[in-house]
Amino acid sequence: KVLVCVVGARPNFMKMAPIIRQLQAVRHLITPYLVHTGQHYDQAMKDTFFQQLGIPEPDKDLGVGSGSHAVQTANVMLRFEPVLDEVKPFAVLVVGDVNSTIACGLVAVKKNIPLIHVEAGLRSYDRQMPEEINRILTDQISDLLFTTERAAADNLIKEGISEQRICFTGNVMIDTLLANCQQASSLAETLQRYGSKQLVSEKAYALLTLHRPSNVDEPETLARLIRVVGDISEKLPVIFPVHPRTQQKIAEAGLLSMLPEKRVIMLPPVAYLEMLGLMQAAQLVLTDSGGLQEETTALGVPCVTLRENTERPITITEGTNSIVGTDPAKIMQCVDDVLSTGGKSGLVPEYWDGNAAGRIVDEIVRRYQLAG
Ligand code: UD1
Numbered sequence: 001k002v003l004v005c006v007v008g009a010r011p012n013f014m015k016m017a018p019i020i021r022q023l024q025a026v027r028h029l030i031t032p033y034l035v036h037t038g039q040h041y042d043q044a045m046k047d048t049f050f051q052q053l054g055i056p057e058p059d060k061d062l063g064v065g066s067g068s069h070a071v072q073t074a075n076v077m078l079r080f081e082p083v084l085d086e087v088k089p090f091a092v093l094v095v096g097d098v099n100s101t102i103a104c105g106l107v108a109v110k111k112n113i114p115l116i117h118v119e120a121g122l123r124s125y126d127r128q129m130p131e132e133i134n135r136i137l138t139d140q141i142s143d144l145l146f147t148t149e150r151a152a153a154d155n156l157i158k159e160g161i162s163e164q165r166i167c168f169t170g171n172v173m174i175d176t177l178l179a180n181c182q183q184a185s186s187l188a189e190t191l192q193r194y195g196s197k198q199l200v201s202e203k204a205y206a207l208l209t210l211h212r213p214s215n216v217d218e219p220e221t222l223a224r225l226i227r228v229v230g231d232i233s234e235k236l237p238v239i240f241p242v243h244p245r246t247q248q249k250i251a252e253a254g255l256l257s258m259l260p261e262k263r264v265i266m267l268p269p270v271a272y273l274e275m276l277g278l279m280q281a282a283q284l285v286l287t288d289s290g291g292l293q294e295e296t297t298a299l300g301v302p303c304v305t306l307r308e309n310t311e312r313p314i315t316i317t318e319g320t321n322s323i324v325g326t327d328p329a330k331i332m333q334c335v336d337d338v339l340s341t342g343g344k345s346g347l348v349p350e351y352w353d354g355n356a357a358g359r360i361v362d363e364i365v366r367r368y369q370l371a372g
Helices: 009-026 043-053 068-089 099-110 130-141 153-157 172-183 188-195 221-234 245-254 272-281 290-299 326-341 356-367
Strands: 002-007 031-038 091-095 116-117 142-147 165-168 204-207 238-241 264-267 284-287 302-305 321-323
Touching: 002 009, 002 068, 002 099, 009 031, 009 043, 009 091, 009 172, 009 290, 009 356, 031 068, 043 172, 068 099, 091 099, 099 116, 099 130, 116 130, 153 165, 153 221, 172 272, 172 290, 172 356, 188 272, 221 238, 221 245, 221 284, 221 326, 238 272, 272 290, 284 290, 284 326, 290 302, 290 321, 302 326, 326 356
Parallel strands: 002 031, 002 091, 091 116, 116 142, 142 165, 204 238, 204 284, 238 264, 284 302, 302 321
Antiparallel strands: none
16 A cells, blocks of 8 residues: 655655654555655755655655746646556645645545645644645645644634544654754854854854745845844854745845854755754744744744744744744844843643654554554
């Protein structure tokens, strides 16, 4: 019985790694068939992640690459369909909320192949976010929906999804985080590896990531954010691994000069173990990423989220996350609070315990009666 598992973009890789590992443990019941859509294709965005996370080479690489949302989604669909014809899986498993998630999900259900969605039910209630559309649509067409926090089931039930399809199993991304904490690269190793000669001490810098279209595609918003990062860097150094789309937008908008070279260390996109080390050693994290909000909560590191909303509310109610938006005064206020008080001390949410993938695979075996 073949289960097609789909990854496409960087945040998918750490979610799929523990699922593949658990599937390998029940090889007599399920044969995993890994498809990489190729949405992220750079070595920095893909290969090092596969190596560090021990993900096997994909059985199929669709090689779609970049493009507009329509082009990217359509290309994934066109190239994914023949794979299902050839492999004839009993189900397709997708993770997260990227374009590859909805594209492959849609192809599967149109062929009457059950769709399994891991990380279902998260809602920012902001339909300007491409990921929000991907989340809503993927959940609507899924047969089995695995959630990371309890509020997700309420969102799904409100959208008419039957409770029987929803299963709270916890956070697979935290499985990966806990499995790799000991192997994380040290701060010094990472700075050296990426050719930075600057000295920064542990727990005395801010780690920054930015890539949401709403923050980087609009030149005024981007300029506002970059300016406040410059201001923050006067208080403590900032380490900034730059996503390719952000790199391009900063260059286009001529904003590089706002980031003092000695105080803001810009790195290319870093690999998983480097990012984990950078998070662990940071005094605080500034980000618009979804994943980092969860990872900082699991690590107990204060997180300042540069967005107006979050689809991961448990990181606010239980974790170390604060939502501040893009108003420079509010961002500065929050950073000052963290620097003076040490920031929120959070709890690690229920089932963020390193065993989520095991629970997911057990449930798949049970639901699809694979144990005979
Ligand atoms: C995608 C996801 C987003 C996720 C992010 C993590 C969607 C809608 N968005 O956004 O949810 O948080 O990945 O990184 O699926 N590029 C490269 N090399 C690559 C991949 C991309 O240079 O390997 C550049 C291209 O110029 C491309 C741009 O980055 O146009 C954006 O890539 P894309 O995959 O379209 O979306 P992301 O912004 O990465």
